[in-house]
Amino acid sequence: MSGNSAEYAAAPANARKEAPSAMTSQPGTNLDIEQDAGGDMHLLNRTVYNLTWRGVTVTVKDRKTKQLRNIVDNMEGMVEAGEICALMGPSGCGKTTLLNVLAHRDTNAQSVSSNVLVNGSSVPLSTFRNISAFVEQEDSLIGSLTVRETLDFAARLSTNSSVLSSSERLHRIGSLLESFGLRGQANTLIGTPIRKGISGGQKRRVGVASQLITSPKILFLDEPTSGLDSVASWEVINYLRSVARRNNLIVIASIHQPSTSTFNLFDKLLLMSNGKPHYFGPVSSVADHYAQCQYPIPNNTNPAEFLLEMVNTDFTMNPAYAQQLVEWLQNSWENSAQCAYVYNAIMSAEQQGYEAVSAQLAAEIQRPSRLSLIATLLHRSFVKSYRDVVAYGIRVAMYTGLALMMGTVWLRLNTHQTDIIPFTNAIFFGSAFMSFMAVAYVPAFLEDRQQYVKEHQNGLYGATELIVSNFLIGLPYLFLISIIFSLISYWLSNFAPTASAFFTWVMWLYLDLLAAESLVVLFTALFPNFVISLALVAFANGLWMSVGGFLVQPTILNVFYKYVFHYWDYQKWVFEGMMVNEFSRRVYECAKVPGGGCACMYQSELADQCQITGQAVLDQFGYETGHMGRNVGIMLSIVVGYRLAAWAVLTLKKN
Structure with missing residues (x-):
C-alpha cells in the first residue's frame, strides 16, 4: 500500500477543509467571498465535503x-471538496453516461440504479441542481454576446437580485474574469459563423466560468478539452484545478487521451472499459497499481495513452487476447487493496453523514421569479437580435428584396378586369412567400434551443420562460418587417388606396408572420436538427399553399384536404382576409367590345354599367364580408396553438 492510498483511505477525515480566518462571509448569500491581493474570488464551500457513488x-x-446490456456496471467512487477527478476510458466505454448519472441527468436508458450521495446523504433533485453545474462537451454559448455579458446573464438567471445585488454581481464577474485569464477578452464577442470571436480554449474557460458564476459546490464537465490542442487543454484543466483548490469545489470531468502534463493535473482517476471500473484513486498511485498487476507503465511514456491502449478492445490485431486482458485487469482491480480502500472510504463517508445538505441550501438559495427570468431572457434575446444578423437582420433584407420584386413585377395594377387575376396572384404571392421565408429563423431558434437545454438541465428556467420571451422578442421585429414590406409593395402594386385598407393589409401580414414563426418554433423544438427542421417547415408551408384557397378554390377543394388541413391552415385565413380587404372595397371595369357592348369576366349587379363588383370575385372563392373579427380570432388561436404545442414539446422532451 502506497502513502497516497493510505491518505485516500482516511479521506473523510481530510475532507473538512476549513477556511482561513481572514476570509469574511457576506450575509444574505450562500457564498463566502474574499477578494485577495491578486483579485481572485474565493467561494468557500462549508456545506459539501464529498460526493460518493456506488452500485x-x-x-x-x-x-x-x-438484448439488455449494462453500459455502466457497478461503478463506485468518491471525490472530496477541492479535488478534480478524471473519468477516462476508450470511446463508448460509458464515461458520459456515468457523468450524467452522477449529475442527476437523464440517460435515455432502459433502467438506472445508483446510490449517489452528498456528504453521505441523499439529496433531492431540486437541491442537487442548486449545488451543482454541468458544462457540456459542445460550447453552448450565444455567439453574439460578449464574454462579460455571458457571465452577467448567467448570474442574473441563477440568482435572485435580493440575494446577489448588482454591485456584488459585477464584483463576482470581475473576479471570475481575472481568475480565468479573460479580463483582456471581457468585451470581445464569443463569435458567430459571420463574426470572429474568442479562441476555442477561451470558449471552454467562458463555459466553465458561466457555470461557476452560479457558485456551485459540484462541477461536472463532459470532455472539456475536446477539440483543443495540448497547450490549450493543459490551460483549461489547470484553471479548473486552481479553481477547485481555491473554492473547495468538487470537479469531475470526462476526458479523452490527455497529454502527460494535463493528466498529472488531476487528483484522482476513474479508468473505465466496457462500462466496468479498472482503477479509481490518486493519479500518483496509478503506476504502483499497474506495476503490481505486472503491467508497469514504461518510462518516457504518456501514462494516459498507455492506459487507454491497454484497456481498449476496439482496435487490436488480436481481439480475443485484448478482451481477456481487459477482463483480467478488471478482476485484478476488484481484488486489489486499493479497491477495498475505495469501498471503505465510501462506507465511512456514508456513516459519517457530516450534515444534511438539503435543509440548509433550501433556506440559502433563492432563484429569480418567473417574471424576472422572462425579463432577463428578453433582454438577452434583444441583445442577440440586434447583433446577430442571422436572427432578424438577414430576414429584413430578404423581405425588403421580396417587396421590391413583388412591387415591380405587379407594378401599378389598375381596376380593369384584366388585372383582377394579377391582383389575386399578388395577394397569394405576398402572403404565401412571406410565411415561407420564415424558414430563415430556424438557425436562430436552434441556438436558443441549445442554450435552453443546457440552462434548463442546470435548473435555471423552464419551457414557459423560453416560449414567452421568444414570442415577445419577435413581436416588434415582425411588425417592423410587415410595415417595411407593405410600404414598398402595397403602393407599388396599387392595392386599395385607403389608409384603412393599408393597415388591414399590414395586420394580416403581421398575423401571417407570427403564425409562420410560431410554426418554425414548434418544428425546431420537436426536431432540433437544421436540415430536418428546415425541410419540415418548408413542406408544411408548401402544403398550406396547396390547400389555402388560391391554387384550388375552397368551393371545389378535395373533401379530405378541406376538412383535414384547410381550416387550420393559417395561409388560408390570411389569403381570405387580404382578398376581402382588396375586392370588397373596389369596382372593376369590364372590357369594351365593338358596337358598344361589354364583356365581363364575372357577373354582378353592375353588369349593365359595364362594371364588376369585387364581391363577384369573392363569390368565386366562397368568401364573405363581415367575418374579420372571427377570422382574426382564428389566426390568434393558431399562433397560440403552435406556441402551446412547442411548450408541450420542450416540457416533455428530455433534451
Missing part, C-alpha cells in the same frame, strides 16, 4: 441484438 449500473437495449 451505479445503467442498462440499455442493444440495437443489434435487442
Whole structure:
C-alpha cells in the first residue's frame, strides 16, 4: 500500500477543509467571498465535503441484438471538496453516461440504479441542481454576446437580485474574469459563423466560468478539452484545478487521451472499459497499481495513452487476447487493496453523514421569479437580435428584396378586369412567400434551443420562460418587417388606396408572420436538427399553399384536404382576409367590345354599367364580408396553438 492510498483511505477525515480566518462571509448569500491581493474570488464551500457513488449500473437495449446490456456496471467512487477527478476510458466505454448519472441527468436508458450521495446523504433533485453545474462537451454559448455579458446573464438567471445585488454581481464577474485569464477578452464577442470571436480554449474557460458564476459546490464537465490542442487543454484543466483548490469545489470531468502534463493535473482517476471500473484513486498511485498487476507503465511514456491502449478492445490485431486482458485487469482491480480502500472510504463517508445538505441550501438559495427570468431572457434575446444578423437582420433584407420584386413585377395594377387575376396572384404571392421565408429563423431558434437545454438541465428556467420571451422578442421585429414590406409593395402594386385598407393589409401580414414563426418554433423544438427542421417547415408551408384557397378554390377543394388541413391552415385565413380587404372595397371595369357592348369576366349587379363588383370575385372563392373579427380570432388561436404545442414539446422532451 502506497502513502497516497493510505491518505485516500482516511479521506473523510481530510475532507473538512476549513477556511482561513481572514476570509469574511457576506450575509444574505450562500457564498463566502474574499477578494485577495491578486483579485481572485474565493467561494468557500462549508456545506459539501464529498460526493460518493456506488452500485451505479445503467442498462440499455442493444440495437443489434435487442438484448439488455449494462453500459455502466457497478461503478463506485468518491471525490472530496477541492479535488478534480478524471473519468477516462476508450470511446463508448460509458464515461458520459456515468457523468450524467452522477449529475442527476437523464440517460435515455432502459433502467438506472445508483446510490449517489452528498456528504453521505441523499439529496433531492431540486437541491442537487442548486449545488451543482454541468458544462457540456459542445460550447453552448450565444455567439453574439460578449464574454462579460455571458457571465452577467448567467448570474442574473441563477440568482435572485435580493440575494446577489448588482454591485456584488459585477464584483463576482470581475473576479471570475481575472481568475480565468479573460479580463483582456471581457468585451470581445464569443463569435458567430459571420463574426470572429474568442479562441476555442477561451470558449471552454467562458463555459466553465458561466457555470461557476452560479457558485456551485459540484462541477461536472463532459470532455472539456475536446477539440483543443495540448497547450490549450493543459490551460483549461489547470484553471479548473486552481479553481477547485481555491473554492473547495468538487470537479469531475470526462476526458479523452490527455497529454502527460494535463493528466498529472488531476487528483484522482476513474479508468473505465466496457462500462466496468479498472482503477479509481490518486493519479500518483496509478503506476504502483499497474506495476503490481505486472503491467508497469514504461518510462518516457504518456501514462494516459498507455492506459487507454491497454484497456481498449476496439482496435487490436488480436481481439480475443485484448478482451481477456481487459477482463483480467478488471478482476485484478476488484481484488486489489486499493479497491477495498475505495469501498471503505465510501462506507465511512456514508456513516459519517457530516450534515444534511438539503435543509440548509433550501433556506440559502433563492432563484429569480418567473417574471424576472422572462425579463432577463428578453433582454438577452434583444441583445442577440440586434447583433446577430442571422436572427432578424438577414430576414429584413430578404423581405425588403421580396417587396421590391413583388412591387415591380405587379407594378401599378389598375381596376380593369384584366388585372383582377394579377391582383389575386399578388395577394397569394405576398402572403404565401412571406410565411415561407420564415424558414430563415430556424438557425436562430436552434441556438436558443441549445442554450435552453443546457440552462434548463442546470435548473435555471423552464419551457414557459423560453416560449414567452421568444414570442415577445419577435413581436416588434415582425411588425417592423410587415410595415417595411407593405410600404414598398402595397403602393407599388396599387392595392386599395385607403389608409384603412393599408393597415388591414399590414395586420394580416403581421398575423401571417407570427403564425409562420410560431410554426418554425414548434418544428425546431420537436426536431432540433437544421436540415430536418428546415425541410419540415418548408413542406408544411408548401402544403398550406396547396390547400389555402388560391391554387384550388375552397368551393371545389378535395373533401379530405378541406376538412383535414384547410381550416387550420393559417395561409388560408390570411389569403381570405387580404382578398376581402382588396375586392370588397373596389369596382372593376369590364372590357369594351365593338358596337358598344361589354364583356365581363364575372357577373354582378353592375353588369349593365359595364362594371364588376369585387364581391363577384369573392363569390368565386366562397368568401364573405363581415367575418374579420372571427377570422382574426382564428389566426390568434393558431399562433397560440403552435406556441402551446412547442411548450408541450420542450416540457416533455428530455433534451
